[in-house]
Amino acid sequence: MEAFKITLFEQEHAQPFPSYRSLLPTEGRALQARLARQFGLTASHTANEFEFALASRQTYYHEVNAEQDFALLPTLTALGITPLPELFINWARFEEVDTFQTADVAHYFDDLWYPVADNIDLFDASLRWVVSIRHDGVVSAIR
Secondary structure (H helix, E strand, C coil), X not given: CCHHHHXXXXXXXXXXXXXXXXXXXXXXXXXXXXXXXHCCCCCCCCHHHXXXXXXXXXXXEEEEECCCCCCHHHHHHHCCCCCCCEEEEEEECCCEEEEEXXXXXXXXXXXXXXXXXXXXXXXXXXXCCEEEECCCCEEEEEC
16 A cells, blocks of 8 residues: 555544555465466466456446446446455555455545556455456456
């Protein structure tokens, strides 16, 4: 998690930043390998190649854009996804992955994802789905 986001959150909300855990890079790479197996992608790809392969298998969800009145839980429901209580957020090539409570991600989404700057992947420990949100608000998913 980027420190400036934590600082801005605490200044704006006058409360501590939601609890989260940053995974070790080895844990992130292990998740990437497991997702590759789950979705039939080659695990030996570089991180950038894996991200491209994942994106090429995802379906765009045209009904919503994360920059316009976005609500995470209704979006997941519309996609047929019921998330577990904890979500992973992949910030950068599975080298920077954090875990948050799903309720915190849903409630504070606008404080976590920054338009223009962030391309993120959201998924839970089931590894049955990945929802990606690009820097321009485009939402896509694979299940």
